[in-house]
Amino acid sequence: MSGNHLQDHELFKTGYFVAGKWQQGAATFEVVNPATGESIARVAKAGKKETQAAIDAAHAAFPAWKRKTAKERSEILYRWYELILENKRYLAELMTAEQGKPVQEAEGEVVYAANFIQWFAEQGKRVNGEIIPPAKPGSKIYATREPVGVVVAITPWNFPLAMLTRKLGPALAAGCTGVIKPANNTPLSAFALLALAQQAGVPDGVLNGVAGDTQAISDTVMASDKVRKISFTGSTAVGKTLVRNAADTMKKVSMELGGNAPYIVFDDADIQAAVKGAIANRFRNAGQVCVSANRFYIQDGVYDEFVSLLAEEVKKLKVGNGMDDGVVLGPLIDEAAVEKVEKHVNDAVEKGGKALVGGKRHKLGHSFFEPTVIVDANEAMLLAQEETFGPVAPCFRFKTEEEVIQRANNTPFGLAAYFYSQNLQRVFRVAEALESGMIGINECAVSTELAPFGGVKESGLGREGSVLGLDEFLEVKTWHVGGL
The missing domain is CATH 3.40.309.10 (Aldehyde Dehydrogenase; Chain A, domain 2)
Incomplete structure (x- = not known):
C-alpha cells in the first residue's frame, strides 16, 4: 500500500483525540518511515493545555462508564476486537510504515493486540467481590472491587498496538477511563486504534489520546489529582522518574521496564x-x-x-x-x-x-x-x-x-x-x-x-495480561453493615 493510500484511509488520524473529537493544533511534529527516511505525516503536537483537556474529558466520562454493567462494557470491547481484526492489513501496513517491522510480523502484532481486547472483554465479566463472616451478630461485611478511575497509558514505539491494548483492555473492562500517550515515533497506529474504539461504541471521553511535547504531557499528567493510575512501558530510567513523581499524588503505578x-x-x-x-x-x-x-x-x-x-x-x-x-x-x-x-x-x-x-x-x-x-x-x-x-x-x-x-x-x-x-x-x-x-x-x-507478563528487580512493578492484569485497574472497597 502506498503512502497516499495509507493517508487516504479513514483510520489515518493526525490530530489529538479529546472527548470524541479529533483536533488539530498550531504546532506539529514529523513522523518518519525508518526504512526510507521519508516523512509519513505531520501530527498535532499536544502540550499542557491539550493534555489537561484530555484528562478532564476522561474524568467527566468516568461516572457513566463505571455505571455500565460489565456485560455492556464487554459487548463494546468485543466489537472493538472484531474491528481491529477486520482492519488487520491496513493497521499492519501503517505500523510497518512508521515503525519498520516486516508487514507479516506487524500483522502478527495486530492479532496479538486484538487478543488482549478479547481476553479482557471476557475477564471483565468475572470481577467478583467477597462476603466476609462478620465479627458480631446483626452485621455483614462485604468486599467489592471497583475501577481505580482515570488511567494514563504511556506506551513505546516497538509494539505500538499491543502495548496499548494490553493496558486499555483491562482498564476499560474494569470500568476505568483514560488517556493514551503513544511514542512520538509511532502515534499513527495508536490513533487508528482510538478511531476503531470510537467506531465500536466506546463513549466520548472514555478514551482520549495525545502525543507531542513529552515533557509537558508528563508534567501535566503527574501533577493531576484526577489521574489515579499510570501504566507505563519503557525504559527503567523513565519508569523510576514516573514512580517518584507519582508519589506526590499517590497514583497507582504499573511499570513494564527494561531487561537484560x-x-x-x-x-x-x-x-x-x-x-x-x-x-x-x-x-x-x-x-x-x-x-x-x-x-x-x-x-x-x-x-x-x-x-x-x-x-x-x-x-x-x-x-x-x-x-x-x-x-x-x-x-x-x-x-x-x-x-x-x-x-x-x-x-x-x-x-x-x-x-x-x-x-x-x-x-x-x-x-x-x-x-x-x-x-x-x-x-x-x-x-x-x-x-x-x-x-x-x-x-x-x-x-x-x-x-x-x-x-x-x-x-x-x-x-x-x-x-x-x-x-x-x-x-x-x-x-x-x-x-x-x-x-x-x-x-x-x-x-x-493468557499469562502474567512482568518483571522483578528493576524491570518493573505489577503484571499485565492473564487474570492478574485486571487487578491492576481495580481497588477493593470494604463495606461494614450494622443494625441488621
Missing part, C-alpha cells in the same frame, strides 16, 4: 531447537524487544556447534524495507538506535570479541544494521551490561550450572530469561534459581494474553 535477558544453552540441550529459538527470539523486530535475549550463555561442550549453526542461520536473514517480499529484518527505529548498537558492537570487538557475522551498518543505509553474532563475549563489554535493543547476539562461554546462574542473575534487571535443557531435574533447579519474572524453558516466546 539471558539465554542459556546447556550441553544436554536440543541444539537445533535452541538455535531456532535464538533466531526467533533475538531477531524479531530487529532485536527491539524488551524480552529479547541480550546475553547468550553457551556451555563449553556445545559452544562451537551452537555459534556455527547460529551464524549460518543469521546469514540467511533478509534485511530490507518491511513492505518488501521475503524481508524478515527491518530497520532500527532511528539514528540514535543505530549509534547505540554500533557503539556496543565496536566496544565488544575492542574488548576481545569477534563479529562472526555482521558487525556494521547495513549497505541499505538509513537506520539498517547488519544482523550480528559476536563470539568470545565477556562481562566487561557494554552489551553484557546494557540492553542493546538491536539485532546482535553476543555469545558467552560457561562451564558449570552454578557459574551460569550467578552470571545470568548478575544484573539489576529481571524481566525474562530463557534456557534449553533436556534434563528434568536441571529444568526445575534452574527455573527456580533464575531471578526473572518470566522464564522460557525450551521455549523462546513468553508473551501471551
Whole structure:
C-alpha cells in the first residue's frame, strides 16, 4: 500500500483525540518511515493545555462508564476486537510504515493486540467481590472491587498496538477511563486504534489520546489529582522518574521496564531447537524487544556447534524495507538506535570479541544494521551490561550450572530469561534459581494474553495480561453493615 493510500484511509488520524473529537493544533511534529527516511505525516503536537483537556474529558466520562454493567462494557470491547481484526492489513501496513517491522510480523502484532481486547472483554465479566463472616451478630461485611478511575497509558514505539491494548483492555473492562500517550515515533497506529474504539461504541471521553511535547504531557499528567493510575512501558530510567513523581499524588503505578535477558544453552540441550529459538527470539523486530535475549550463555561442550549453526542461520536473514517480499529484518527505529548498537558492537570487538557475522551498518543505509553474532563475549563489554535493543547476539562461554546462574542473575534487571535443557531435574533447579519474572524453558516466546507478563528487580512493578492484569485497574472497597 502506498503512502497516499495509507493517508487516504479513514483510520489515518493526525490530530489529538479529546472527548470524541479529533483536533488539530498550531504546532506539529514529523513522523518518519525508518526504512526510507521519508516523512509519513505531520501530527498535532499536544502540550499542557491539550493534555489537561484530555484528562478532564476522561474524568467527566468516568461516572457513566463505571455505571455500565460489565456485560455492556464487554459487548463494546468485543466489537472493538472484531474491528481491529477486520482492519488487520491496513493497521499492519501503517505500523510497518512508521515503525519498520516486516508487514507479516506487524500483522502478527495486530492479532496479538486484538487478543488482549478479547481476553479482557471476557475477564471483565468475572470481577467478583467477597462476603466476609462478620465479627458480631446483626452485621455483614462485604468486599467489592471497583475501577481505580482515570488511567494514563504511556506506551513505546516497538509494539505500538499491543502495548496499548494490553493496558486499555483491562482498564476499560474494569470500568476505568483514560488517556493514551503513544511514542512520538509511532502515534499513527495508536490513533487508528482510538478511531476503531470510537467506531465500536466506546463513549466520548472514555478514551482520549495525545502525543507531542513529552515533557509537558508528563508534567501535566503527574501533577493531576484526577489521574489515579499510570501504566507505563519503557525504559527503567523513565519508569523510576514516573514512580517518584507519582508519589506526590499517590497514583497507582504499573511499570513494564527494561531487561537484560539471558539465554542459556546447556550441553544436554536440543541444539537445533535452541538455535531456532535464538533466531526467533533475538531477531524479531530487529532485536527491539524488551524480552529479547541480550546475553547468550553457551556451555563449553556445545559452544562451537551452537555459534556455527547460529551464524549460518543469521546469514540467511533478509534485511530490507518491511513492505518488501521475503524481508524478515527491518530497520532500527532511528539514528540514535543505530549509534547505540554500533557503539556496543565496536566496544565488544575492542574488548576481545569477534563479529562472526555482521558487525556494521547495513549497505541499505538509513537506520539498517547488519544482523550480528559476536563470539568470545565477556562481562566487561557494554552489551553484557546494557540492553542493546538491536539485532546482535553476543555469545558467552560457561562451564558449570552454578557459574551460569550467578552470571545470568548478575544484573539489576529481571524481566525474562530463557534456557534449553533436556534434563528434568536441571529444568526445575534452574527455573527456580533464575531471578526473572518470566522464564522460557525450551521455549523462546513468553508473551501471551493468557499469562502474567512482568518483571522483578528493576524491570518493573505489577503484571499485565492473564487474570492478574485486571487487578491492576481495580481497588477493593470494604463495606461494614450494622443494625441488621
